[in-house]
Each structure stands twice: as structure tokens, then as C-alpha cells.
Amino acid sequence: MNDTAARRDTLVSASASAGTEKPRHTLRRWRIAGMALPFALLALIELAVRAGWLPDHLVPAPSEIFSTLSRMGMTRLARHVGASTLRVFAGFGAGALLALVIGGAMGLLQRIEALFEPSFQALRSIPSLAWVPVLLLWMGIDEAPKITLIAIGAFFPVHLAVVAGIHGVDRKLVELGAVYRLGPFALFRRILLPAALPQIVTGLRTGLSLAWMFMVAAELIAATRGLGYMLSDGRETGRPDLVFGAILLLALLGKLTDGAMRHIEARLLSWRDAFDGAARRGAR
Template sequence: MSIHSVTQNNAITLTKKESKLTTRNVVVRGWFLPVLVLILWQILGSVGILPAQLFSSPLLIVIRSNELIQSGELAKHLQISLTRAFLGFTIGGGFGLLIGVIVGMKKRAEEYLNPSIQMLRTVPLLVITPLFIMWFGFGELSKVLLIALGAFFPLYLQTFLGIRNVDKKLYEVAQILEYNRLEQITKLMIPASLPNILLGIRLSLSAAWMCLVVAELLGADKGIGFMIQDARSFMQTDTVFVGIIIFALAGKISDSIVRFLENRLLKWQDSFKA
């Protein structure tokens, strides 16, 4: 084996080790603040500074979550909440992407649709919720549609902006290559708008989780939101915290999945990394 090959292999090995160390450091730094808060919380709860009736200690929350898991109650509520969030995000995000592409491509569509959509976007969802209940009742339809409405606007807006920010020279190249409309969308507009679209997906997922909480707290007999509302009625603070942590973890996991896709799909971007 030549000296050059040995040197190259050593360089690759060092690069892999540095990458692993960097990933490990990022994970440690990310967990530093949550772990510190949990330790302080447990200490303050153990000495009685934080009353258990209002601030259950992390240990009590872990015990309660284990009880809910063992009884199967947590899995039942979580499955229902995840189904609602997935359906709402799929419907709302799908329409947001579709209409964002149409409005971004067509000036006439923007003139007809965009003003009304922007006006509806400014209306708080809590104001619309009573209407949804009056129109669709307390069933699953009203909850899914409320989540879909919340997920629609972020993805619509980011898709619209992404398409409008595509370099005009790329359209000229597409005309030279004689792309039809479908090819323009699939080979030019969507790939060029991908950073905005992925950002819109992240924002839509966050909106879907928030709308899920609102929908389940206002009227539901199943789901994590209902579990929180029911526990609040009986002053079961530990169960309330379990529900809050479930929502936080679900939101974080879904956001991390999209960020992973961003890192995989946007490798070509030469962006600033602090």
C-alpha cells in the first residue's frame, strides 16, 4: 500500500471521528438545559418548595406515566390523537401545497384567491372553533377539519413564496428544453422551492399539533387533550404533565423527521453554518 493511500485512509478515519464527536457534542448540549431543569425541579419538589398539588415532581410524573402505560389508557388516547393529527395535516397540508403551486404559477389565480386566503389567515382559530362545532358537531369531522385549517396556511404561504422566488433564468431554460406544464412543476418549481416547502411542512406540523390541543380541549371524549382536561378536573397534576410531555415529544419527533429530510434533500445548498 502506498504512502498516499495510507494518508488518505487516515484522513477519512479522522474525519469520521470528528463527525461523531461533533454529533455527540450537539446531543449533549441539546440535553443540557432540559436535564438541568429536571434536576432542579426534582430537588425543589423533594424539599417541599414546589407543592406536589401544583407541580408534580419528575419522579411522580414518571410513576404516573408508567401506570398509564400499564393500564393501556395512554396508548388508547395517543392513537386517537395521532390519527386526528395525521388526517388533519394530510388534508390541510395537501391542499396548502396544491393551492400554493397554483397561485404561485398563475397571476390570475393569485388575484382571485390570495386576498381571501390572506384575510382568513389572520382570523384566530379559537374564533372559528365554535362555528365548526355548530356546523359539524362534536364528532371527529370538526376536529380533523380544524386541524386541517391550521395546517393549510403555513404550507400554502411557503409554497407560494418558494415558487415566486424561483430564478427567472430557470424558467427560460425550461422553455428552451420545451418542458410542458407538468414537467415545469415536477422538475423545476418543486425542486427549486423545496427549502420553502420543507419549512412550510415544519410550520404546518406545529400548527397541526396546536390545533389538535385546541380541538381536544374544547370538545372530546378521547385523546390526549381529553386526558389532560379530565385530569385537570380532578386536580391530577401528574397526569396533566404527562399529557403535556406527550405533545412536546410528538411535536419534537415530527419536527426532527422533517429536519432530517432537509439535511438529506438539501445537501446541494451552500448555506451558512454558525
């Protein structure tokens, strides 16, 4: 009987591991296909332009775009990419840090939330370009208005995520902290922050993506380098290859920075027993 039970347990564990390995292998193939999809789309556009299905003066061939970027040279291209990246990191860092502090205070203290929430609701509705003339009047045309505009774009999604994350903490967890006589700081560090962290990280990712969008608007403020400047220069000189080259670089940088944020998210939230597609397939 013991030998029979042991063989049965071995078969069950082997079939379970095989069932888990198959979805992982399938998911890996889908991820490879997802990485190849943009390149397939570029190849399709190349074919459509070469065949005359798309006008090349409106949609340049990807080979022409890459040729334009290569002719610019690595040094010149690195100056544009570096200028935009530094502005995004500076603006995102300032806006996200301020949002974490203010959002945390508003999430923890109802009086502060009641005082500031109406003003923030009004400020959130202001379009990004509406801030440009105001910042030009206040700060001139140097780097300060550009970084400030990017910080404004990053602030509001992070602020919303922090407040909503703290408000969404299960009341039973807070009551459990009161039972163990946790002080305000210990309650925040051990219960509120871990419970709100998933939503906060999502807000940070959203704020980073908006920082790249606001960077384009920021570099319309008398910039002489940067990807936003490349977009503006390509539009004014009638060069769609330059415009699409800047768009491709923006897409690449946005993907790389979001991938870095996803890696940080996975490290910070490794303790979660969260739902994913594999869990649903295993339940079937």
C-alpha cells in the same frame, strides 16, 4: 521530485481528513449533550421539588408524573395517544394536501393568486379557538370538527411556503427551461418544484407542529379521549401531574414526528450543496 510531491499530497490529504474528523467528533459530543439536556432539566426539577424550592401542587415532581402515567396503564394511555395521533395525521394530511394544490395554483397563475390572496390573508388572522363554535354549529361534536380544525391549522403555513417557494425560484432557471422548450408540466417538474422544494418542506414541518397545537384546541370539542382531553381533565380535577404528563407526551410526540419529517427532508434534499456549520468551520 515526484516522490516529494506524492508525500506532500499524502500529508495534505491526511491533515484535511483529520481536520474534518475532529469537527465531526466534537459535533457528535454536542448532539449527545443536547439529547441529555431534557433529562438533566427533569432531574433539576425533581431536586427543586423534593427540596421544597418549588411547590408540588403547582409543579409536580417528574417521578410523580411518570408514576401517574404508569398507573393509567398502557392500554388506556395508548388510547389517548392513538386518538390524538390519528387526528393529527388525518388533519395534517388533508390540510397539507389542499395547501399544496391551492398554493401551487396560486404560485403558478397570477390570476388565481390575485383572486384568493386577500381572502386567505383575512382567514390567516383568525385565532384557532374562534373556529371552535363555528365548527360545532356546522358539524356537531363528532370527529369531523376536530379534524377540520387541525386541517385549518396545517393549511396556512404550508400554503404560504408553497407560494413563496415558487415565487422565489431564480428567473434565470425559468428562462433556461424556456430555452430548452420545456412545456408547463415539464417546467414545473424539472425546475420549479426542485427549486421550491426546500421551502415547501420547511412549510410542511411548520404545518405539522401547528397541527399538534391545533389538536389540543380541537379536543376541547367534546372529546372523551386524547391528550387534549387529558389536559382538560387534569385542569378540571386539579391534578397538575396529569396536566404535565399530557404536556410531556405532546412534547415527545412532536419531537418524534418532527424527527421523521427531518429524515424525509434529508432524503428529498440530499442533492443540495447547502451551508452548515461544518462548512463554515472548514473555511476558517
